[in-house]
Amino acid sequence: MIRIDGVSHRIGKAPILHDITTHLPEGRLTALIGPNGAGKSTLLRLIGRLEPLQQGRVSVAGRDIAATPTEDLARVMAILGQQTSIASRLRLSELVGFGRWPHHRGRPTAHDHARVAEALEAFALTPMADRFLDEVSGGQAQRAHIAMAFAQDTDWLLLDEPLNNLDMAHARALMGRLRDLVDRQGRSVGLVVHEINYAAAWADHVIAMKDGRIVAEGSANEVLTEDVLSDLYDAPIAVASHQGRPLVLHHV
Amino acid sequence: MDKRGLSILLALAACLLLCAGLWMFQGLGGGNRGFILSLRASKLAALVVVAFAIGVSTVLFQTVAANRVLTPSIMGFDALYVLLQTLLVASLGTAGFASLPPGPKFMAEIALMTAMASLLFGVLLLKGSRDLPRMILTGVILGVLFRALSSFVGRILDPNAYAVVQSVSFASFNKVQPGLLPFAAAITALACLAAWRLAPRLDVLALGRDPAVSLGLRHRGTVLQVLALIAVLVSVSTALVGPVSFFGLIVAGLAHGLMRSTRHAALLPAAALSGAILLVGGQWLFERVLDQGATLSVVVEFAGGLFFLYLLLRGHIR
Numbered sequence: 001m002i003r004i005d006g007v008s009h010r011i012g013k014a015p016i017l018h019d020i021t022t023h024l025p026e027g028r029l030t031a032l033i034g035p036n037g038a039g040k041s042t043l044l045r046l047i048g049r050l051e052p053l054q055q056g057r058v059s060v061a062g063r064d065i066a067a068t069p070t071e072d073l074a075r076v077m078a079i080l081g082q083q084t085s086i087a088s089r090l091r092l093s094e095l096v097g098f099g100r101w102p103h104h105r106g107r108p109t110a111h112d113h114a115r116v117a118e119a120l121e122a123f124a125l126t127p128m129a130d131r132f133l134d135e136v137s138g139g140q141a142q143r144a145h146i147a148m149a150f151a152q153d154t155d156w157l158l159l160d161e162p163l164n165n166l167d168m169a170h171a172r173a174l175m176g177r178l179r180d181l182v183d184r185q186g187r188s189v190g191l192v193v194h195e196i197n198y199a200a201a202w203a204d205h206v207i208a209m210k211d212g213r214i215v216a217e218g219s220a221n222e223v224l225t226e227d228v229l230s231d232l233y234d235a236p237i238a239v240a241s242h243q244g245r246p247l248v249l250h251h252v
Numbered sequence: 253m254d255k256r257g258l259s260i261l262l263a264l265a266a267c268l269l270l271c272a273g274l275w276m277f278q279g280l281g282g283g284n285r286g287f288i289l290s291l292r293a294s295k296l297a298a299l300v301v302v303a304f305a306i307g308v309s310t311v312l313f314q315t316v317a318a319n320r321v322l323t324p325s326i327m328g329f330d331a332l333y334v335l336l337q338t339l340l341v342a343s344l345g346t347a348g349f350a351s352l353p354p355g356p357k358f359m360a361e362i363a364l365m366t367a368m369a370s371l372l373f374g375v376l377l378l379k380g381s382r383d384l385p386r387m388i389l390t391g392v393i394l395g396v397l398f399r400a401l402s403s404f405v406g407r408i409l410d411p412n413a414y415a416v417v418q419s420v421s422f423a424s425f426n427k428v429q430p431g432l433l434p435f436a437a438a439i440t441a442l443a444c445l446a447a448w449r450l451a452p453r454l455d456v457l458a459l460g461r462d463p464a465v466s467l468g469l470r471h472r473g474t475v476l477q478v479l480a481l482i483a484v485l486v487s488v489s490t491a492l493v494g495p496v497s498f499f500g501l502i503v504a505g506l507a508h509g510l511m512r513s514t515r516h517a518a519l520l521p522a523a524a525l526s527g528a529i530l531l532v533g534g535q536w537l538f539e540r541v542l543d544q545g546a547t548l549s550v551v552v553e554f555a556g557g558l559f560f561l562y563l564l565l566r567g568h569i570r
Contacts, residue, residue: 048465050461050462050465050466070465070470071470072468078466079466086458086460087458087460088318089514094514098456098463101452101456101467101468102467102468106451106452107452149466152466152467
């Protein structure tokens, strides 16, 4: 379980998060939703220690992130921030290979190579494994980054808007793969999503945020209701039902 | 490292040996061979030390800055050194400056440079790492500030003292003080070894801050360590031959082009070796074949400047 206890955060003078206390349940797929500027990414980045904690405590699987050596955390959780371009010219296979770094610290073994090949295969990247990152499309590069986090082989996987740049088929395939990680391998996944129907269809647990506060949390059926969503996005939103899960009609 | 990389490194090493052999034994004549050989040997050692220091420090700097166009000197590292020298001359006077024992003075300078550069550029790179253009501009402006301060202090010096300042402000591969060599060589060897041991971490650092932190790299600590190494290496090379702006750029560009890899275990030795080949081979060419008809430092800067423009036009500015 990821436990977040009294976390507040400011960037400059602007308050981003107000005294957040919540948790991401273990063995579940948790989606963070909310309008732009709600603080979802900041919260995820704080959990993943990409930003230093200013106030409050975060613990991942019982380890306080402020007190645990970062090397050890890297074997417990992998976090993928929103993409920025990488300055060095890397092949896709090299990028995904870095996912194994927390385990081998520079001396890859046969096991590491096998896990990299597996990750490339899982994200349909094997045919272009030798291409350079700047020679593939944005969606393919995005998949390579996700494959790197996947190759890190951690109990926790945190992804900030992983569906960016992905077409429908690849977005659905990614969600299916994450579901599979949770159901078959007992891993835990936390992700920020903007397209709310991916949360509706695939997430076990939904945390809705607005203006740096948590507005609602619970199962998809509990959180993704007309009342909560209309209030969350300040716009009337209708919610239907499809195969027992909410279907958000936000586009009509 | 793959086979191709290893064979290129071996070829570079062989090429360097060849250049060194030419330098040492070509046109030896029948005079006082012992004297000539020892003179040549100390100059050879100086050239190799400078090449290693510049090559390794530039590759390190480009990795920390995540930019293939920057070099420590563009960011004002060696302007800081010249400023330090100017201040020393101004405060101690020419006689005082000249009577400083070269060994301890050298070590103290390096310690001071390392502390100042780590502080200045550490703050810049760590705070501004998410805003690259601002970081580069600040670095360039700091460099201008250091140069302006040096020339201001230079103006209020008396002409004799100013001549001393001038002599340390321009690059020359001919003026190496043999007394400094053992210190310089030892420090450079240690720093290069430290850089090489950091190589796997540098590979991760090159991915950028977020991925590096996610992979469990101690980002801040590693950046500071690398900056300290850069400061040490730049001070050594500047103390030996003076500031060289663009040489590092050529060498780092060569290393990337030759190795076609992002592994620092391959890039660092490639940069060091190709730098040494260029300096030793170039100095031999200019001193013996062209009979001092041209100055290596000028040609190196000219070629480096052209290479810089080429990189800019190719759109490598990131």
